[in-house]
Amino acid sequence: MPPKVKGKGKGDSAAAKAMMGAAAAGPAPKPKKPPPPPACFSPEDLAKFKELYKEFDEDNTEKIPLSKIPVMLRKLGFNPKGAEIKELFKQFLEDEFVDTVEYHEWLFMIEAKMNWGDDFELAVTKAFADVGHDDEETGKVDLELLRQELMTWGEPLSEIEFTDWIRLAMKDKTYNPEDGSFNYVKFIENMNAKDEKYTQEPINFFKLDQKTLAAMAMKKAQEEREEQERKEAEKRAREEAKRQRMIAEGLIPTD
CATH class of the missing domain: 1.10.238.10 (EF-hand)
Incomplete structure (x- = not known):
């Protein structure tokens, strides 16, 4: 009868079974490799x-x-x-x-x-042009006119917010106090170049919901054009009516 192994007990048996189970399960899985970068990047x-x-x-x-x-x-x-x-x-x-x-x-x-895609800057630039009545898209508008519009349309700016706006515009030299002009194209570029050290949300800090504001501005511009066309049509009609009366009264010759 073989001699008993000294010190062998239930604990040793459990450890042996655990080791055998680990060996049967195989090596631990290797960590996943990150996928290769997108092929479009150089x-x-x-x-x-x-x-x-x-x-x-x-x-x-x-x-x-x-x-x-x-x-x-x-x-x-x-x-x-x-x-x-x-x-x-x-x-x-x-x-x-x-x-x-x-x-x-x-x-x-x-x-x-x-x-x-990314149409944010384009949409905001278009909104500035429409709201500031920059019909020829020169990139500059009258700041006082822009202020009046931005305090009326979209989510209106408050006086204190616009004061901050002017302060930043003067700091980055996009506002010329001598003639009141505001270079909105350069201002947008400067704001987009800033990070959270300066503002939490460039442009949005000034409550410019770009698509809504642009749509509202374009609608307003269209309404203004239609109103102007209506007034001009009424003026032409009055002038023609006056001319016809003068012809009837013999004051001017017929065509």
Whole structure:
């Protein structure tokens, strides 16, 4: 009869079974590799995107807080709307509880935003031209006229908000106090170049709901044109009626 192994008990038996089970299950699964970057990006593009990503990865964790993504997209020249940001997070993050963005997710967000297009700056510029009555699209309007319109249309600006506007416009030299002109094209470019260090939402800080404002401005401009055409038609009709009376009275010859 073989001798009993000293010290062998229930605990050792359980540990042995656990080891056997682990061996049967095989090695632990390897971590997933991030997918390759979108094929549409050149090496130069990827270098630029990586540099921007590192700039915001302050703790070198290779993860960016969600709150930084809108600012990062604006630094690339985009103007993402709130709904677009939510859709990007929904599409490219693992679940709604994730609070950071990894580099490969960042790249796919850029690709998606490029495919969606970006009409924000164009729409705001058009709104400025319409509201400021810049019919020839010179890029400049009378600031006082613009102020009157913006305090009436859309979500009206308050006096204090417009005071802030003038302060910024004077600081970046887009407002000329000598002639009252306002270079709205340059102002939009400057505001879009700023990040959250200056304003939480460039342009929107001034309550410019660009599409609504542009639509309202164009509608108002159309109404003004129609009113002007109506007045001119009435004036021509009065002049013609007067001419016909003078012809009837023999005061002027017939044609």
